[in-house]
Amino acid sequence: MEPISIAMISDFFHPAVGGVENHIYMLSANLIRKGHKVIVITHSHQPDRVGIRWLLPSLKVYYIPFLPIASSATLPNFFTSLPYLRTILLREHIHLIHAHASLSSIGHEGILHSHLMGIRTVFTDHSLFGFDDAASILTNKLMVGTLKNVDAVICVSHTGRENTVLRGELFERNEDDPNVLELRKSVYVIPNSLIAEQFKPSIQPPSDTITIVFLSRLAYRKGIDLLVATAPRICAMFPNVNFVVGGDGPKLIELLQMREKHLLQDRIELVGSVRHKDVLSVLSRGAIYLNTSLTESFGIAILEAACAGLYVVSTRVGGVPEILPEDMISFAKPEEEDIIRAVSEAIKIVQDGKHDPIRAHERIKTFYNWEDVATRTEKVYETVLKSRQMELMERIHRTMDLGPFAGIIYTIILLVDCIFFLFLEWWIPRDSLHYVHHHWDKEVFKELVEEAEEAEKLAGGSSSS
Template identity: 40%
Template sequence: MVNEAVTYACEMGLASIYTDHSLFGFDDIASNILNRVLKSTLPTVGAAICVSHTCCDNFILRAHMLPSIVHVIPNAAHTSKFPVINQHHLIATLFSIERITVVVVSRLVYRKDGNKKLSTEEMMERERLHGHVEFLGYVPHSSVRDVLVRGNVFLNCSLAESFCVAILEAASAGLFVVSTNVRGVPEVLPPEMIHHADPNVDSLVESLSCVQYPEKSIQLIHLSFITEVARETVTVYDRAFSGVCGVVCLLGITLHFVVFLVELWQPRYLIDAGPDLCIDKDKKHSNDNENS
């Protein structure tokens, strides 16, 4: 749908900006087909925005875009939706209690629980972790903050991420973050707010065992961060819209040519036009009065 919108925007002489926030490979059929579609449609865009440098490099290789028009602007969380209860209380609690509560908010399978939930529950049964692990199931986004503030540390176990918004939300809620250091994750938070681990069990356990809570306000940092993100995004749009006049592209000419060929094959006069439905309002009003 996005590629279709970009195509018609070019046809109408409108500026378009493409935003990419996903990582795709080069070794499977689906990714190769999508990459070829991007090569055909995206040369018409005025600019592109990627959420991380890792995403930017991947996007330039896939779409064969000019690096000069691809901008890196990270995602931003709405931090006012994830207020910290009491920063000093959280710090004191983290170092005073014997048990630290680790929160994991993620999809076990894309957009649903799937078989991974059953496998995780079986593992909990096998390791006898009933009193240590609580499964909440599906959590609506409006309730995510209430789940986050129940814990002390947020754990992210992603194997591939161009940018992880969940990390931003957890940090905004006052949690220290432990995450795998895959792809774009190291670009999300400053080192004092996150502990990176290799994507394996031993490294994650080691990182959780040496958690250190930051002594600064995470909330204030991200409030200024989202302002900078908005400013950079507006700048990219202003630059793209300033060069709209006189935009003519090969794809637009091709669409005109296709329409011309279709009309040669199926002329318009051979197509039955649907008649306009004209209703006399006065006559309709009189009929309504008679029926009443």
């Protein structure tokens, strides 16, 4: 594939830490290694982190001055981001934008604006959402309006694909019979991944004590209520079992109350928020990893734990059954009694020596790698760039299909966006933009690093003499 210029757009990126942030960074780094130009556009995460920053390996990040309202997400505003995105996308000669996460307002806005400049669009959905609560209804309606005009959609699991197709109404009318709806062909499944070398198992000395590790954001959808209910009972059933719980969130107070109530301070350790670089050190303390999520599109934490050699116990929800072979994981219903059954089964497997951490790590290495993810994503990009681009009238017709109420609102937004774009073309003509003609030269950077290392050696030699 010929090198192209790609803009990753999302509210969720470093210095914030999470699965979406890590996915964007690792995918960008591997696309850069394949010869593509990649930039990231996100909002300012700290008062002093505004403007342009560089991350290795030669990843340029634009932090535009928008403040988040909750959980690193910005307020949907549709139009105020257009001046920023137009300038960045034009001056960087972007061919394709790749937006990430359903809750990322700036990602949705990037898809809305990009068609005005002839830039192709791809969207990756990382989460599962319901259909009956207020937050899901609003998020789904916003996503439907966006995905009506996106060129391709990527999901991280087959379960996530089904969820996204239904939430985003990714159907098209049959050309022969307009009353028949067909699934859009431009919906793909590319799983998440990890760097296996960063999660090498550590050989623990023989011990009768079995430690269960729980690492997650302490929020309702992560099933913390199930952990609160089952942990005391497991401790009572197995005197040789301890817990290490990592993470922070609104449910922390309930874990603290449970530990106090049952006098388990010496058996349930709460280590607080864990930085990504310290995840392995926490996982290495355990033999079993417990996941009690109520909804999960992929579950990268499960994959990291299995790669670190832990036997996994998880609720059978979302895309979790797609991650690991059945002999590396025990499933449970998201119910108290069934979780206790699955944990008991896992304890027996570990005690009997039926789980080999080193072999589990070697198997994970063959299942997942970022280079494969980047290659598959490249093929999606190539398909999108070769496909026919939608005209404005086609976009309007697609948007009107949202319904008599939402369709009219979104169509007005689309038309106002076009008028605002024409105004910007007059007010800030393209000829006045400062275009980027030079990018990070890896060969020059390598030479500078070698020169710096040589100078450091000479300085060290002269000081010693």
